[in-house]
Amino acid sequence: MPIDSIASSSHTRPVMRLLGALLGGFALAMLVPLAASLVLHEGLWPQYLASMLLCLAVGLGVFLRLRHDRRELQPSHGILLVAAVWLVLPLFAAVPFMLVSARLESLDISFTHAYFEAVSGLTTTGSTVLSGLDALPVSLNIWRTFMQWIGGMGILILAVAILPMLGVGGSQLFKAEIAGPVKDTRLTPRIAQTASGLWVVYVLMSLACFLAYWAGGMLPLDALMHMFTTVSLGGSSPHEASFGYFESPLLELIAIFFMMVASCNFALYFVALRKRSLRGFWKDLEVRATLATLVAGGLLAALILWLKGSYSVLDSLRFGIFNAISMATTTGYATTDFLLWPLFVPLLMLLLSGFATSAGSTGGGVKMVRVLILVQQGTRELVQLVHPRAVKPVRLGQTIVENRIIFSVLAFILFYWLTIMVLGMALVLSDLDLITAFSAVIASLHCVGPGLGMVGPASTYADLNTFQTWVCTLAMLLGRLEILSFMALLLPSFWRR
Amino acid sequence: MPIDSIASSSHTRPVMRLLGALLGGFALAMLVPLAASLVLHEGLWPQYLASMLLCLAVGLGVFLRLRHDRRELQPSHGILLVAAVWLVLPLFAAVPFMLVSARLESLDISFTHAYFEAVSGLTTTGSTVLSGLDALPVSLNIWRTFMQWIGGMGILILAVAILPMLGVGGSQLFKAEIAGPVKDTRLTPRIAQTASGLWVVYVLMSLACFLAYWAGGMLPLDALMHMFTTVSLGGSSPHEASFGYFESPLLELIAIFFMMVASCNFALYFVALRKRSLRGFWKDLEVRATLATLVAGGLLAALILWLKGSYSVLDSLRFGIFNAISMATTTGYATTDFLLWPLFVPLLMLLLSGFATSAGSTGGGVKMVRVLILVQQGTRELVQLVHPRAVKPVRLGQTIVENRIIFSVLAFILFYWLTIMVLGMALVLSDLDLITAFSAVIASLHCVGPGLGMVGPASTYADLNTFQTWVCTLAMLLGRLEILSFMALLLPSFWRR
Ligand SMILES: [K+]
Ligand SMILES: [K+]
Numbered sequence: 001m002p003i004d005s006i007a008s009s010s011h012t013r014p015v016m017r018l019l020g021a022l023l024g025g026f027a028l029a030m031l032v033p034l035a036a037s038l039v040l041h042e043g044l045w046p047q048y049l050a051s052m053l054l055c056l057a058v059g060l061g062v063f064l065r066l067r068h069d070r071r072e073l074q075p076s077h078g079i080l081l082v083a084a085v086w087l088v089l090p091l092f093a094a095v096p097f098m099l100v101s102a103r104l105e106s107l108d109i110s111f112t113h114a115y116f117e118a119v120s121g122l123t124t125t126g127s128t129v130l131s132g133l134d135a136l137p138v139s140l141n142i143w144r145t146f147m148q149w150i151g152g153m154g155i156l157i158l159a160v161a162i163l164p165m166l167g168v169g170g171s172q173l174f175k176a177e178i179a180g181p182v183k184d185t186r187l188t189p190r191i192a193q194t195a196s197g198l199w200v201v202y203v204l205m206s207l208a209c210f211l212a213y214w215a216g217g218m219l220p221l222d223a224l225m226h227m228f229t230t231v232s233l234g235g236s237s238p239h240e241a242s243f244g245y246f247e248s249p250l251l252e253l254i255a256i257f258f259m260m261v262a263s264c265n266f267a268l269y270f271v272a273l274r275k276r277s278l279r280g281f282w283k284d285l286e287v288r289a290t291l292a293t294l295v296a297g298g299l300l301a302a303l304i305l306w307l308k309g310s311y312s313v314l315d316s317l318r319f320g321i322f323n324a325i326s327m328a329t330t331t332g333y334a335t336t337d338f339l340l341w342p343l344f345v346p347l348l349m350l351l352l353s354g355f356a357t358s359a360g361s362t363g364g365g366v367k368m369v370r371v372l373i374l375v376q377q378g379t380r381e382l383v384q385l386v387h388p389r390a391v392k393p394v395r396l397g398q399t400i401v402e403n404r405i406i407f408s409v410l411a412f413i414l415f416y417w418l419t420i421m422v423l424g425m426a427l428v429l430s431d432l433d434l435i436t437a438f439s440a441v442i443a444s445l446h447c448v449g450p451g452l453g454m455v456g457p458a459s460t461y462a463d464l465n466t467f468q469t470w471v472c473t474l475a476m477l478l479g480r481l482e483i484l485s486f487m488a489l490l491l492p493s494f495w496r497r
Numbered sequence: 498m499p500i501d502s503i504a505s506s507s508h509t510r511p512v513m514r515l516l517g518a519l520l521g522g523f524a525l526a527m528l529v530p531l532a533a534s535l536v537l538h539e540g541l542w543p544q545y546l547a548s549m550l551l552c553l554a555v556g557l558g559v560f561l562r563l564r565h566d567r568r569e570l571q572p573s574h575g576i577l578l579v580a581a582v583w584l585v586l587p588l589f590a591a592v593p594f595m596l597v598s599a600r601l602e603s604l605d606i607s608f609t610h611a612y613f614e615a616v617s618g619l620t621t622t623g624s625t626v627l628s629g630l631d632a633l634p635v636s637l638n639i640w641r642t643f644m645q646w647i648g649g650m651g652i653l654i655l656a657v658a659i660l661p662m663l664g665v666g667g668s669q670l671f672k673a674e675i676a677g678p679v680k681d682t683r684l685t686p687r688i689a690q691t692a693s694g695l696w697v698v699y700v701l702m703s704l705a706c707f708l709a710y711w712a713g714g715m716l717p718l719d720a721l722m723h724m725f726t727t728v729s730l731g732g733s734s735p736h737e738a739s740f741g742y743f744e745s746p747l748l749e750l751i752a753i754f755f756m757m758v759a760s761c762n763f764a765l766y767f768v769a770l771r772k773r774s775l776r777g778f779w780k781d782l783e784v785r786a787t788l789a790t791l792v793a794g795g796l797l798a799a800l801i802l803w804l805k806g807s808y809s810v811l812d813s814l815r816f817g818i819f820n821a822i823s824m825a826t827t828t829g830y831a832t833t834d835f836l837l838w839p840l841f842v843p844l845l846m847l848l849l850s851g852f853a854t855s856a857g858s859t860g861g862g863v864k865m866v867r868v869l870i871l872v873q874q875g876t877r878e879l880v881q882l883v884h885p886r887a888v889k890p891v892r893l894g895q896t897i898v899e900n901r902i903i904f905s906v907l908a909f910i911l912f913y914w915l916t917i918m919v920l921g922m923a924l925v926l927s928d929l930d931l932i933t934a935f936s937a938v939i940a941s942l943h944c945v946g947p948g949l950g951m952v953g954p955a956s957t958y959a960d961l962n963t964f965q966t967w968v969c970t971l972a973m974l975l976g977r978l979e980i981l982s983f984m985a986l987l988l989p990s991f992w993r994r
Contacts (some may be wrong), residue, residue, distance in 0.1 A: 407900075
């Protein structure tokens, strides 16, 4: 279908209008690196200003052209909106990389790489194709990390306000009453209402994290940039050595704390804040399962490192727990090159990244709630094999989960698996080795960042060729598009509605 | 639960009685290597005789002790029966290996290896831990290959007569009317009736395959042994170079034909024979999908070999199609060391082995019928995402598949995936490399035989340590136990019934 007819159809207009408005807002985000460049006298402010004006012009242009359209945004527009935002925003987020690269002799960033960086930032994946991070202009590192903070906020709104209305992969379950039950089913007021609620939680958590890092010994700029990428579970660092740069057990403890905090459902924090009680938080099955999985995963990693003789007891605990929790929460900070460890441990960490975060957090993967349903559904099948007449509903807390939702969850997980297979095989066909191919796809799809092989924690994604880079970009986007919504876009009947 | 109380409970007696009878019958199978040893003057007949007498004595002993028990075997006994047969029969099938090894200086087969060989034979996996196959006593090679032929027959009876009654992973779907609708729900007459029907088909196919191999240029003994492992999709060969030993395109074509024939539902052949019409055969959706997948897989493998410059066009077709179809049908013959190919092709072949055979055949993997349901269920979810009120039933030919069965299929596939993960990670933890670990588990679970890495087509499973060998043995058994029935055995409530 030609772009022009998509853009002009009444089906897509309300989506385009909101997208235009979002682009206008997103342009303002570029004020941050612009200001940094001015303050630090880097001489790159014209590049950021140009990027900002371009984004503003396009966004307002689209918005103003469609401002007279009366059609309200409806839940049925959700899938298209989500896809459009994830595909278009990175285009504009990539512009500063290209302009700064054109200005500086020392940088040579292609469009492929700039778009990769932008997608990696906004999806809070945090993998990079840039080398020599410590030598990059600080403003560019600020943009890289600030993108993750913005992306994290966007993901929260998506998860709490939009996905539950779409029912992608059982995401009806993600709803949590935020700011009281939202009666309005129109999308715009709903998003606005939820956003303001989450905003408070996100900013408070960010503030606490920044202060803790600063008090823990980071320089203010480091504290700022690492706060951006901790609360968003993004994991980008302005340092080549990632979190290992600081060599500080105290800072690692702070990071572990905030990564675990950020991997829980943000809606629960909001409710806890409003009711001034953490009771609902601890009562939430998914949160308990998430935290238990993270702790158990960290301890298991430490145990195996110690048993296999990689470190002393204390160092096994320190390195095992930090890196396991960092990977499992899909943050992706590293404090050492864990590819040198016995393979079981990095594999375990990559597997955990598939489900060790809660829905309604900024984490990637299929989310713990879906695994909880899966486990119950599996047990139910076993019991029915032995007692064919047994009736054993799948529950989530007090709620009985309908069969329809269980089907969605199962389909979601199978599509997830299929995506890993297809993209992994595509990379193998392009002559990448097996470990690099599949770990790159998984680390991108789960929005973790570092994988194994050529894309491990001590290297970057720069050695991939153009085709391979685009496959990883696609994987990151699919991870955030929740795959099924992307697949739905491919259905001819979607466009015929 | 102590063995003694299992054996004496009224719950398990009818199962033990049938198991005893089966052991008695299985003992007679050892007449074949016994006769071969006598004819070939190998001097190993006492070993086979002793193995046979042991098996006969135990089998008849158990049977006679329980012969007065009046309890009929019921469908609810099916799970236990299947598990008992698969665990116990290989114990006795392993005895000839141990006795011959004790007799010959040149052989040194531990219990672990003997049991591995027996399980590999009876499950028609065909992987081996023996080296120097060409130098083995011919009678032992006959036993290795004849075990696969017997195992194949057992698997057919299991798939057509027993699994449909158990409902493991949607196996209710496997039923095909054989010898007219079987009204009797008692298990014993049902098994007997089905067995006699399948027996005719299996023997006729075996005869045709033997004659074709012989006419194609094999020596009679080679033709016999390769017939044993072709119609059973077992893939054991008495030659170190596997099917490549013959270097004959004609024989390869014959093998391709019979592997494809044997990967279809045998019940359909029986019906075709009775009705003297192949119409029902071609009308079967699963058979068409299986054959189309095999042809497409073979051609894709050939295409990639040609594109990547591994061979000329003709050799790409010859080697690509044979090895791909051999792996995809879970046979596991090789005509070359395909690990030297671009990795995509052997990976593709291993993936295909997961589903490119029909239920009711001797193939491994999850079976095509389950994939057909999966694909329809996945499409249904996508359509419902876009059109929430759409109703689109999952069909198999004329039949609408119930939700309950779809759930079973989905659970089955997820348990399959979980099994691969858990066993693969166990092998990684035992310091096996990633490719060897996971390919060994997959090749064993799918009952293919050769994997990648250290267990590729040009090597054996002999380099694995004891723990790793047992993991692969377990994987082969789980593949034939359809995993869920094994898991059901682990439920405490199974034993409390
Ligand atoms: K990340
Ligand atoms: K096989």
